[in-house]
Amino acid sequence: MRVFVRPQRAGRLLATGIPILVAALLVPSGTAFAGLLGPDVGASPNAASIRQLYYIIFALACLLFFGVAGLLVYMLVKFRARKGAVAEQIHGNNRLEVGWTVGAALLLVVISVVTLIKLPGIYNPPNSSAAGLPLTDANVLTSTGAREKLPPNRRALAIEVTGQLYAWRFTYEDGDGNNLNNVYAYEQMVVPTNTTVLLRIKSLDVAHSWWIPELGGKHDAVPGYTNFTWMKVTKPGTYLGQCAELCGRNHASMTARVRAIPPDEYQAWYNGQKERIREADRLAAAERKAQAGQQTAAATQQ
């Protein structure tokens, strides 16, 4: 009888100890060790939902791991060879077989259901908040692909993300049908906070993968295809990421930054960029005119 006491006590210790241990390890979230057990606190609803889903699966996984590993250790200790011990010649047990088959299936049903509940918040973009960038009729989007999801009010900021060896280019779509005068940037994407931003992800050369961990998951940039995702940054700040699909020797240096700023600052930045493009266009037009004038002058001289 005494043999049974010890494992039971050990089991009780595990049952109380593990949740405490897990909780203790969860405390430093938000600090430098935020990524120790799970993804860092996201700054976009999709990243936040993924994190919640991750931790639900993590909790079930801990139970499963410590349960089965504990059972294994118990078996190894309890049934180690001793003098006079004779192994029982058991060939199996159909009830147990059915039991763990159904048990495993049930666990997966639970995970599937949780995933299906969490999925819309990750997959479907929400509307922009009132505190976000005021989106006018110019921001009403039409879906550019069968797989592109739009927010319910169809209003969002659309940015084309183009991967190329070894940089990311961001082109701000303005809906005027002319993409030569669009604001663009390399390396750093500037976005307004609280505003739904749709990303249309493309590649110019090989496959890349767009990933800013705190703003949602990875989406590959595959040449010949357009991939879609969205983000809605809730906190101003700079979020780091990098290409996550091997693309060549400098894959490691293909980094990206998203700088989220309040909508009014964003509008000022955007207008400034737009003005600079207009100014550059004007200068270029003047230059072309001057060159054309020189050419006609040269032609008349001949």
Added chain:
Amino acid sequence: MATEQIAAPLPRIAPVPEIVAHDVRPEQRGWISWLTTTDHKRIGIMYLVASFGFFIVGGIEALLIRLQLAQADNTLLSPQVFNALFTMHGSTMVFLFMMPLAAGLGNYLIPLMIGARDMAFPRLNALSFWLFIAGGTVFYGSLLFSPPECGWTCYAPMSETAFSPTNGVDAWIFLIHLTGIGSAIGAINFIVTVANMRAPGMGWGRLPLFVWTMLTIAVLLAISLPVVATGVTLLLTDRHFGTHFYDPSNGGSPILFQHLFWFFGHPEVYILVLPAFGIISEVLPVFARKPIFGYKAIAASTLAIAFIGSLVWAHHMFATPSPYFVLMFFMLGSYLVAVPTGVKIFNWVFTLWRGSIEFRVPLLFAAGFLVSFLNGGITGIFVATFPVDWQLHDTYFVVAHFHYVLVGGALMGFFAGIYYWFPKFTGRMLSEGLGKISFWLMLVGIWVTFLIQHSAGLSGMPRRIYEYPDINNLELYNLISTIGSFILALGILVTIVNIMRSLRAGTVAGPDPWKANTLEWFTQSPPPVNNFDVIPRVRSVEPMKDIRREIERQSREREPVGVGARADA
């Protein structure tokens, strides 16, 4: 009777040959005999030795990778060398270590376990082996010019000539072709051998579980290898013969390559880990001194894993532009694999239940397999959930996940097998003491190396990067991982020393040192060329147990007349 005949004086008449044999070649000796052999045991040994050689090379590559990553912004290796190293490491471990190691064990053990005298096609068997050597030679030959830098997946269009102009990718393609043809031939050989050459009485319900898994692997290989062969052949024609299968600017599709690769690549994961499943299913009952728990459930779950596992390949592609339906299908399909895997794990654990467990080295490795593979299986649920995988995919979390499956799982299983069957292969025992040291070093090494890699991935570190900035404690995590990898390497080194020592000075094993269950222990160690002089009739899954019981019964029955018998002698 037999002894009387031999003892009788030979008639002094010169024998008249009835058949005059011209051109009888003398039996080959020395290294020539190894080059020309068609004996499944010798081919098996060559597979094991060659694959272990590649394992050491791949392991050194892994250590170099870990050294480069031990510090943030390290400049030990250039990005070119780093990319070549992880390409060589991955391809070596998959195509030149684990697959041929499984082929070696299968070659050596399948005929012995089913009571056959050789494989069905001994010459094809030799061809399989030499194709594997050719593949390895071509691949490592690329070191002389320009090794591939495309990763073991070698995704197009990065592997097209426009982006990988050197011939390294071609060497990789020929590695897949040559080892692939070798494995496909070997697979057919395994299937035919198991289907036709089983001992009398060995129905499908009495096939050893290791043979079940090897048979399943053979079927998986036969299904999946032609697909990857097609995939890389199209890449070859793209590179050199002007086709555009993977070139989007000419109507090709880079996603096509990924589908063709992973249609093979995912079953491949099961091809790598199933031999370990088989080994564990043999080792656990022997050292727990009781029958395997749920023989039919384990055999059936092997088949179920293979079937479902062949239908979930696109879970490697959750981040690609894929329709919602496809993501759902491959997520739920991947969940399904967990059911037969769970069934297996519970059956293994319950094999220990009410046993009398002897803690010999094979049992230790089997237990190490169980706990490490359990972890690798559970992290599989995370990456099978596609929204979660969007965060984890192509990060060190995934690296940790599949190393738990392939190092904590497959490698631990293989080591259990090596310690278990070494006496059969060589006739000598491996040292228990060194084996235990090796086991603990490896177990600690695996957990220290790979557990923390989950955290590195969760902290934002993608895989296949040669340098990283020290943010989110990445440097600390990577340093821990590097230290672990050297502990693991030390553990493996101890086993290599153990093998070298035992080959010369190991205790002589005898035919059945473990009191095991299957037929390979019926013959001498190492077995003679013809394996068995007499093939016993098989009456259960554990024929050796039956034979031992029968011998005990007979000797008990003879006991009353024992005195008289001795007087006769």
